[in-house]
Amino acid sequence: MAFLERSTKNTENRYWYPEENTFPVSNRYTTGVAGQRFFGELKDNARITGTRCHSCQVTFVPARMFCERCFARLDDWLDVGSEGTVFSYTVAYVNRDGSAKPEPAIIAAVRVADGILVHRLLGCNAGEVTIGMKVQAVFRPEAERTGSILDISHFRPV
Amino acid sequence: MRKVAVIGAGMTKFVRRALETPKELSFEATKAALDSCGLRLEDIECVAHGSAPDAFDGVHQKGEYLADGCGGWNKPTMRVFVGGATGVHAIIHGWYHVASGMFDTCLVVCEEKMSNAMPHAQGFFLTIFDHTTERALQPNLLWIFALEKNRYMQRYGYTKEDMALVAVKNKNQGLKHPASQFKDPVTLEDILNSEVMAYPVNRLDVSPVSDGAAAVVLASEKVAKRLTDKPVWVEGVGWSLDTAYWGTRDLYYPRYTEHAARMAYKMAGIREPHKQINIAEPYDPFGYKALHHMEGLLLSPRGKTVQLLRDGYFDMDGNLPMCPSGGLLGVGNPIAAAGMMKICELFWQLRGEAGERQVPGNPKLGVAQAWGDLMQVSSVVVMGS
Numbered sequence: 001m002a003f004l005e006r007s008t009k010n011t012e013n014r015y016w017y018p019e020e021n022t023f024p025v026s027n028r029y030t031t032g033v034a035g036q037r038f039f040g041e042l043k044d045n046a047r048i049t050g051t052r053c054h055s056c057q058v059t060f061v062p063a064r065m066f067c068e069r070c071f072a073r074l075d076d077w078l079d080v081g082s083e084g085t086v087f088s089y090t091v092a093y094v095n096r097d098g099s100a101k102p103e104p105a106i107i108a109a110v111r112v113a114d115g116i117l118v119h120r121l122l123g124c125n126a127g128e129v130t131i132g133m134k135v136q137a138v139f140r141p142e143a144e145r146t147g148s149i150l151d152i153s154h155f156r157p158v
Numbered sequence: 159m160r161k162v163a164v165i166g167a168g169m170t171k172f173v174r175r176a177l178e179t180p181k182e183l184s185f186e187a188t189k190a191a192l193d194s195c196g197l198r199l200e201d202i203e204c205v206a207h208g209s210a211p212d213a214f215d216g217v218h219q220k221g222e223y224l225a226d227g228c229g230g231w232n233k234p235t236m237r238v239f240v241g242g243a244t245g246v247h248a249i250i251h252g253w254y255h256v257a258s259g260m261f262d263t264c265l266v267v268c269e270e271k272m273s274n275a276m277p278h279a280q281g282f283f284l285t286i287f288d289h290t291t292e293r294a295l296q297p298n299l300l301w302i303f304a305l306e307k308n309r310y311m312q313r314y315g316y317t318k319e320d321m322a323l324v325a326v327k328n329k330n331q332g333l334k335h336p337a338s339q340f341k342d343p344v345t346l347e348d349i350l351n352s353e354v355m356a357y358p359v360n361r362l363d364v365s366p367v368s369d370g371a372a373a374v375v376l377a378s379e380k381v382a383k384r385l386t387d388k389p390v391w392v393e394g395v396g397w398s399l400d401t402a403y404w405g406t407r408d409l410y411y412p413r414y415t416e417h418a419a420r421m422a423y424k425m426a427g428i429r430e431p432h433k434q435i436n437i438a439e440p441y442d443p444f445g446y447k448a449l450h451h452m453e454g455l456l457l458s459p460r461g462k463t464v465q466l467l468r469d470g471y472f473d474m475d476g477n478l479p480m481c482p483s484g485g486l487l488g489v490g491n492p493i494a495a496a497g498m499m500k501i502c503e504l505f506w507q508l509r510g511e512a513g514e515r516q517v518p519g520n521p522k523l524g525v526a527q528a529w530g531d532l533m534q535v536s537s538v539v540v541m542g543s
């Protein structure tokens with residue numbers, strides 16, 4: 001396993017840390033072993049990657065460290081391209097506070113290899129979207145990419 | 159009820175902060191447990207996993223979130239959660255799955271990623287206190303342990319030094335555990351000179367906040383005998399919950415632990431636990447708790463425990479070795495995984511596979527215990543070879 005911070009000296013191990021001396025709670029997540037590489041590929045190479053389980057014949061997107069079906073450790077990394085198909089979609093008309101959106105927003109579950117990326121779909125009207133339509137990821141410019149799923153700005157029809 | 163055996167065990171290192179996601183940590187422990195007994199995921203019929211508050215990992219419905227890392231894909235999967243006692247409670251939860259006759263194999267997996275809580279898990283503990291009578295004082299968890307410890311010390315005339323001996327013993331024993339994050343020994347002075355967090359609790363009286371996972375594989379008698387020559391049997395299980403008005407309890411004596419222990423001993427046919435038990439893994443998030451729990455487990459007479467500790471009674475070569483794993487103080491405290499680590503330790507000890515930590519004399523019977531919720535629940539498991 002991999003360590004982001006190590007604390008190997010008993011006597012120096014802290015209970016809480018001086019720079020962290022207040023408790024308004026939030027979380028800080030790690031992307032994980034597979035996530036670190038997946039998001040690194042998005043950021044550095046504008047590339048969507050998956051990992052393949054050869055015994056189950058499944059390519060997981062986003063890439064995962066292990067196959068949930070057979071528990072194989074996955075190390076076959078594939079560039080799965082930037083295209084996918086609309087697996088399902090919704091059109092959102094209201095904001096989270098209940099107010100009307102100025103423009104309806106299309107949210108699509110995009111099938112890429114054997115996985116799904118849920119993302120915004122731009123470049124078409126709600127009436128033009130169909131399940132099964134081909135779409136393509138549009139990446140943000142390199143300088144704006146941070147290693148986030150939002151390094152993909154949106155998907156658009158091919 | 160059918161007999162249930164532990165046939166495999168595995169765990170990750172317990173570290174300050176791991177890159178692995180909670181799912182990935184769970185996978186590593188689960189995979190290690192499966193590999194240890196030569197089983198594949200397809201051989202497993204169900205999953206019983208345990209993890210403490212969702213808040214630590216920062217994922218609500220953590221049971222569902224963790225399931226694939228615990229081998230739960232397309233299988234009957236059920237999570238149990240009783241705060242700090244979860245790690246020992248989880249094997250009871252798994253035991254039911256097999257003892258009932260419903261399943262022949264069951265994975266029991268515990269995980270905690272404490273470092274996801276920002277800036278510290280204490281922020282999430284705030285809301286376990288009564289919202290009107292206590293929370294206004296901005297308590298942290300150390301306070302209630304400090305109150306309990308102070309009462310325990312006062313009742314029997316124990317000193318801070320007496321209590322610090324446990325941290326010295328367990329932290330130095332933990333150096334022998336491959337999953338421990340620590341590499342250097344500590345002295346009594348180190349413990350006593352570390353800063354006071356909340357009197358009488360010093361910083362090094364407290365177990366280290368950690369990330370980690372641990373897992374075991376359970377099997378019915380028929381399957382266990384087919385797969386291994388060295389099954390370790392779950393001989394007895396018990397658990398008990400005291401009042402949530404924690405300040406109204408004795409504090410100096412964990413009677414809920416005694417209730418849980420009596421239940422487990424009765425099932426295991428144990429009449430004189432202090433004579434029959436060869437190894438004890440009491441829950442030790444704080445040094446004094448190990449002693450407090452030894453009394454509750456009926457393994458040490460009330461008020462005599464410090465003398466026995468000083469006399470070496472609980473040493474590795476003593477009459478009743480205590481925390482041969484190094485415990486939470488020595489290995490680390492990823493809450494649920496820490497309790498499961500104690501179950502793993504009994505498994506390795508009772509099979510004679512504990513390496514450098516092996517208790518001499520072929521131990522045959524061990525007890526593990528964990529404690530949690532609002533310091534009012536104990537779960538106890540007796541295991542035998």
Ligand SMILES: [Zn+2]
Pocket residue numbers: 053054055056057067068069070071072
């Ligand atoms: Zn697979």
